[in-house]
Amino acid sequence: MKLVFLGPPGAGKGTVAERAERDLAVPHVSTGEIFRAAVKDQTPLGKRVKSVIESGALVPDELTIELVRERLLRGDTKHGWILDGFPRTVPQADALESFDPPDKVVNFELDDEAILERLSGRRTCPACGRTFHVKFMPPAKEGTCDSCGAALIIREDDKVESIRRRLAAYRAQTAPLIEYYRDKARLVAVDASPGAEAVYAAFLGLPGLSAR
Numbered sequence: 231m232k233l234v235f236l237g238p239p240g241a242g243k244g245t246v247a248e249r250a251e252r253d254l255a256v257p258h259v260s261t262g263e264i265f266r267a268a269v270k271d272q273t274p275l276g277k278r279v280k281s282v283i284e285s286g287a288l289v290p291d292e293l294t295i296e297l298v299r300e301r302l303l304r305g306d307t308k309h310g311w312i313l314d315g316f317p318r319t320v321p322q323a324d325a326l327e328s329f330d331p332p333d334k335v336v337n338f339e340l341d342d343e344a345i346l347e348r349l350s351g352r353r354t355c356p357a358c359g360r361t362f363h364v365k366f367m368p369p370a371k372e373g374t375c376d377s378c379g380a381a382l383i384i385r386e387d388d389k390v391e392s393i394r395r396r397l398a399a400y401r402a403q404t405a406p407l408i409e410y411y412r413d414k415a416r417l418v419a420v421d422a423s424p425g426a427e428a429v430y431a432a433f434l435g436l437p438g439l440s441a442r
């Protein structure tokens with residue numbers, strides 16, 4: 231089963247991908263990991279990625295496409311794969327169609343208010359890195375790390391304005407892809423608003439999808 235995952239930050243698709251990797255016996259392939267691995271292994275493409283990243287520019291489509299194509303040729307993909315973070319643009323989606331089209335594109339749906347609640351409630355310990363959530367995983371003493379006693383902070387990324395900016399960028403970028411795969415009748419939706427267990431059950435219950 232070849233799956234592309236779409237979904238806003240906070241929808242929990244990373245958690246689903248982690249479990250699906252075992253249950254469906256397919257690797258979870260994210261572009262971030264592909265970039266890091268290529269740079270570390272110093273492949274010819276990796277060297278190009280490294281110089282692009284060091285210059286502060288975005289990795290261009292053709293380079294990203296080539297790295298994903300190489301990654302999907304590896305031996306661990308014989309039962310399929312889960313792609314996360316690719317495609318991000320219609321040219322990338324066109325390229326994927328040409329070398330390894332996905333069977334389904336799973337769109338994890340969560341509205342902006344729920345995303346804001348999940349992300350803006352996050353509190354981080356600046357000393358040990360442990361994270362909490364004011365509603366879903368509160369520390370024993372408000373504002374204080376359970377592990378080391380340091381005062382918890384709100385990371386820049388978890389501030390409401392920053393979340394709204396990322397969400398707007400995500401929606402703008404993803405809307406054409408949703409249309410693209412809907413037109414090809416391969417888009418399926420999973421409601422990401424309940425808890426992690428229910429979301430995973432809904433995912434496994436998608437037609438044509440079964441654990442190995």
Ligand SMILES: [Zn+2]
Binds near residue numbers: 356360376377379380
């Ligand atoms: Zn701490």
